[in-house]
Amino acid sequence: MTLQQIRYVIAISEIGSLNKASEVLYVAQPSLSESVKELERELGITIFHRSGRGVTLTGEGVDFISHARELYHQYETILEKYSDGGSIKKKFAVSAQHYSFAVKSFVELVKTLDTEEYEFAVREVRTQKVIDDVCTLRSEIGVLYMSDFNAPLLTKLFRTNGLEFHELIECDAYVYIWKNHPLAQNRAIRFDELTEYPCLSFEQGGSGSMYLSEEILSTNRYPRTIKATDRATMLNLMVGLNGYTLCSGIICEELNGSDFIAVPYQPDDEHPSSKMKIGYITKKNIHLSRVGRQYVEELKKYLGVSNGDN
Numbered sequence: 001m002t003l004q005q006i007r008y009v010i011a012i013s014e015i016g017s018l019n020k021a022s023e024v025l026y027v028a029q030p031s032l033s034e035s036v037k038e039l040e041r042e043l044g045i046t047i048f049h050r051s052g053r054g055v056t057l058t059g060e061g062v063d064f065i066s067h068a069r070e071l072y073h074q075y076e077t078i079l080e081k082y083s084d085g086g087s088i089k090k091k092f093a094v095s096a097q098h099y100s101f102a103v104k105s106f107v108e109l110v111k112t113l114d115t116e117e118y119e120f121a122v123r124e125v126r127t128q129k130v131i132d133d134v135c136t137l138r139s140e141i142g143v144l145y146m147s148d149f150n151a152p153l154l155t156k157l158f159r160t161n162g163l164e165f166h167e168l169i170e171c172d173a174y175v176y177i178w179k180n181h182p183l184a185q186n187r188a189i190r191f192d193e194l195t196e197y198p199c200l201s202f203e204q205g206g207s208g209s210m211y212l213s214e215e216i217l218s219t220n221r222y223p224r225t226i227k228a229t230d231r232a233t234m235l236n237l238m239v240g241l242n243g244y245t246l247c248s249g250i251i252c253e254e255l256n257g258s259d260f261i262a263v264p265y266q267p268d269d270e271h272p273s274s275k276m277k278i279g280y281i282t283k284k285n286i287h288l289s290r291v292g293r294q295y296v297e298e299l300k301k302y303l304g305v306s307n308g309d310n
Helices: 003-015 018-025 029-043 059-082 100-111 127-135 151-160 231-241 290-303
Strands: 048-051 054-057 090-096 118-124 141-146 163-171 174-178 199-202 225-228 245-247 260-266 276-283
Touching: 003 018, 003 029, 003 048, 003 059, 018 029, 054 059, 059 090, 090 100, 090 127, 090 290, 100 118, 100 290, 127 141, 127 163, 127 276, 141 151, 141 163, 141 290, 151 163, 163 290, 174 231, 199 231, 199 245, 225 231, 276 290
Parallel strands: 090 118, 090 141, 199 225
Antiparallel strands: 048 054, 141 276, 163 276, 174 245, 174 260
């Protein structure tokens, strides 16, 4: 087994096609296919199901790719520290819940680096996907939140997947709305004032979606709900339908625009509030790369977190 073969199977697993992977890797498709078959013969496993629609990972392949990414990440870390350069682009990827501050921090990071030297990726995805991406090292860092409600499940998922949660900041709940929303002038908003407006949330899917919700207070009973899959649609629904979502109050006008505001949520006995602990997850026993550490510093800078706070 060679590092080149590991690089090949990682690329194929991400692209889902031998033909397209061969173009990206600048390797002839027959040579790429034979290299993978040699690796499978050596290991005694089948990594990919091959069909006319492309390739998918087998059960054995999923397990192998997880270890392969971890090994290749360590190789890239050594290369970054000791190499004077080379033809292989360094990779850095982040997966996050739909947080504009996570994207803004990524933007500030990329501005300081040579985009010809690095292959960057930032992914706004479902909560489970954030966990899966970091578990398999498809992303080095995942940004998400924990609360008293979802902490038992997330802690179990982190432990099962060999992940660590690093808290950055603790926030109260806010109601995020369009600046011309009927409640926009309120100094605080109660739950009963929201009943005639649709509650917007990011679709999670699968079992346990309530516990994986990106919005705090997901256990409340909302008379009107609409789910979206991306941040742009969410903002359009806020304008078109006077929808709202419950968030940390940390918003980025530069990316979301100045047409939206965060108003403090006012709890009552029937509808109490909760704290959001925003942080990032990493793979256990994996040291962050220099770029990973720099990204965390950008997050702290945006959130106003000093190094002594975390």
